[in-house]
Amino acid sequence: MRSEPKIAIQGVSRSFGAVAALARVDIAIAPGEFVCIVGPSGCGKTTLLRILAGLETPSTGQVAITREDSARPLNTMIFQESSIFPWMTVRQNVGYGLRLRGIRAAEIAERIAPLLELTGLARFADAFPYQLSGGMKQRVSVARAFANDPELLLMDEPFAALDEQNKALLQEELLRLWSATRKTVVFITHSIDEALVLGDRVLVMSARPGRIKADIDVPFPRPRSVVELKQDPDYVRLNHDIWLLLRDEVRPAA
Amino acid sequence: MSDKPPQIVLIRPAPAEAALHLSPALLAVASPILLLLGWEAVVRLEWLDSRFFPAPSDVLVALWQMLLAGVLLEHSFWTVQRVLIGFVLGAVPGALLGLVMGLSPWIRAFLKPAIAAVYPIPKVALLPLIMMIFGLGEPSKWVIVGIAVFFQLLLSTLAGVLNIDRIYLDVARNLNATRLQAYASVALPGALPTIFAGCQLGLGMALIVVVIAENFGTSAGLGYLVWRSWQVFEVTDMYVGLMMIALLGYLFQLAMGWLERRLLRWKPAATAMKGTP
Numbered sequence: 001m002r003s004e005p006k007i008a009i010q011g012v013s014r015s016f017g018a019v020a021a022l023a024r025v026d027i028a029i030a031p032g033e034f035v036c037i038v039g040p041s042g043c044g045k046t047t048l049l050r051i052l053a054g055l056e057t058p059s060t061g062q063v064a065i066t067r068e069d070s071a072r073p074l075n076t077m078i079f080q081e082s083s084i085f086p087w088m089t090v091r092q093n094v095g096y097g098l099r100l101r102g103i104r105a106a107e108i109a110e111r112i113a114p115l116l117e118l119t120g121l122a123r124f125a126d127a128f129p130y131q132l133s134g135g136m137k138q139r140v141s142v143a144r145a146f147a148n149d150p151e152l153l154l155m156d157e158p159f160a161a162l163d164e165q166n167k168a169l170l171q172e173e174l175l176r177l178w179s180a181t182r183k184t185v186v187f188i189t190h191s192i193d194e195a196l197v198l199g200d201r202v203l204v205m206s207a208r209p210g211r212i213k214a215d216i217d218v219p220f221p222r223p224r225s226v227v228e229l230k231q232d233p234d235y236v237r238l239n240h241d242i243w244l245l246l247r248d249e250v251r252p253a254a
Numbered sequence: 255m256s257d258k259p260p261q262i263v264l265i266r267p268a269p270a271e272a273a274l275h276l277s278p279a280l281l282a283v284a285s286p287i288l289l290l291l292g293w294e295a296v297v298r299l300e301w302l303d304s305r306f307f308p309a310p311s312d313v314l315v316a317l318w319q320m321l322l323a324g325v326l327l328e329h330s331f332w333t334v335q336r337v338l339i340g341f342v343l344g345a346v347p348g349a350l351l352g353l354v355m356g357l358s359p360w361i362r363a364f365l366k367p368a369i370a371a372v373y374p375i376p377k378v379a380l381l382p383l384i385m386m387i388f389g390l391g392e393p394s395k396w397v398i399v400g401i402a403v404f405f406q407l408l409l410s411t412l413a414g415v416l417n418i419d420r421i422y423l424d425v426a427r428n429l430n431a432t433r434l435q436a437y438a439s440v441a442l443p444g445a446l447p448t449i450f451a452g453c454q455l456g457l458g459m460a461l462i463v464v465v466i467a468e469n470f471g472t473s474a475g476l477g478y479l480v481w482r483s484w485q486v487f488e489v490t491d492m493y494v495g496l497m498m499i500a501l502l503g504y505l506f507q508l509a510m511g512w513l514e515r516r517l518l519r520w521k522p523a524a525t526a527m528k529g530t531p
Contacts, residue, residue, distance in 0.1 A: 053428050054427075054428070055424055055427060055428060073429070073430060075428070076428065076429065077424075077425075077428045079421055079424070079425070081421060083421045083422065083424070083425050085422060085425075085439070085440070085443070085444075086520055086521075087443040087444065087446070087520045088443075088520070089520075096425075096429065096439070097429040100426075100429055100430065100431050100432075100435055100439075101430075128519065128520040129520075130520065130521070130522045148429060
């Protein structure tokens, strides 16, 4: 399966002035794979994601992404903080990527309707973001990214600011949406739980300058239940293993 | 431990707020009315010289007569026309340049020093130069108003764009927005609240400038009314002119506030209120 990578990150590093954010990173990601990257804060994981998104350039090395369909956008990013436009309604926000591509209004409405339904946003379709809770706002972000239908989803701690209950709900919704589309996903998080619940594979990053410290396969079958999975003894063991790996990295930084 | 008995702290509903049932709208009308009443009283009691400070009631009578004669509306019409034409002439290029400077660091770096140098010149001081170039007629009035409004809109739009959270531009970039799309979907709507603030300031500035410009080469306009009344010592007429200018300023603010509420529905009500008079 991993013979033909979707994303090949080769020797990528990045520094900002004198500060090295990323030290040589090599990763190969297969098509349709859900990869989670965990690491201590400030380890350069967001920088890596921004490089994949084309919002930042590497200082050395290169990233090769295989594009299958030139009619679809290559990647769409979901940001950590609220990134939906306050001046657009939920509907306009979700359809934004499609509108930029010049798709007709009627077709946009048709394409986003099931997404609004799936994310529970249908009732709020004409509301403005200030009228929504934090969880609803992130649902809009997720729906906007899926509506754009990219080959690659890049997620930067999208649920970090949510309370535990909302987080679990959104994780399940994300898994449902993902299993229907099987997009390649790179998901950044600082939560080991989140990485294990969502990912096929967990990459553990070191403290700054970030490099890949461990590459762990997540063996749990899908579909997964976010709440049930956490009772699994294998889950608990894996969680502990990753915690031990991370603990060494957090200590010098603290 | 003290030997005082324990005290009970009671937390209860606030005393009936219904007693203070003054609406903000009512309060807003109260201050000008109180001012006028006080003024009237002070003049009637002859604490103020009515040659310089005619009683508001006398001013209102004069205003009513000028209104019936049609003169007042004609003066107002000319002033409003000059303000509106000049405003559009200045606001549109001002806001457009503000957007471009806001999104392009290069153009910003290139133009900012020149603008910073020209901006502090009182626009009224440019009037003689403008009348030399455009003559004494209407165009010079449009141009001086336009210049004043241009800078106000340029600077407020620029500040508005620079204030937009970077993440919105990242989203547009990540979704492959073209430059024009980024202007239309992010920079303009994101800067709109500050653009409105700039419009409010710009309209105030336009009134100041037009009143001064109407001292020259015209025999119509509220500014002309004030200057001529001064020359012939018709103090009451002068106050009529001043009152009309104040009223116009107020109406402009009302219109702006109305437009702002329509266009900024995405703002929570509390912040949208700030812009309303």
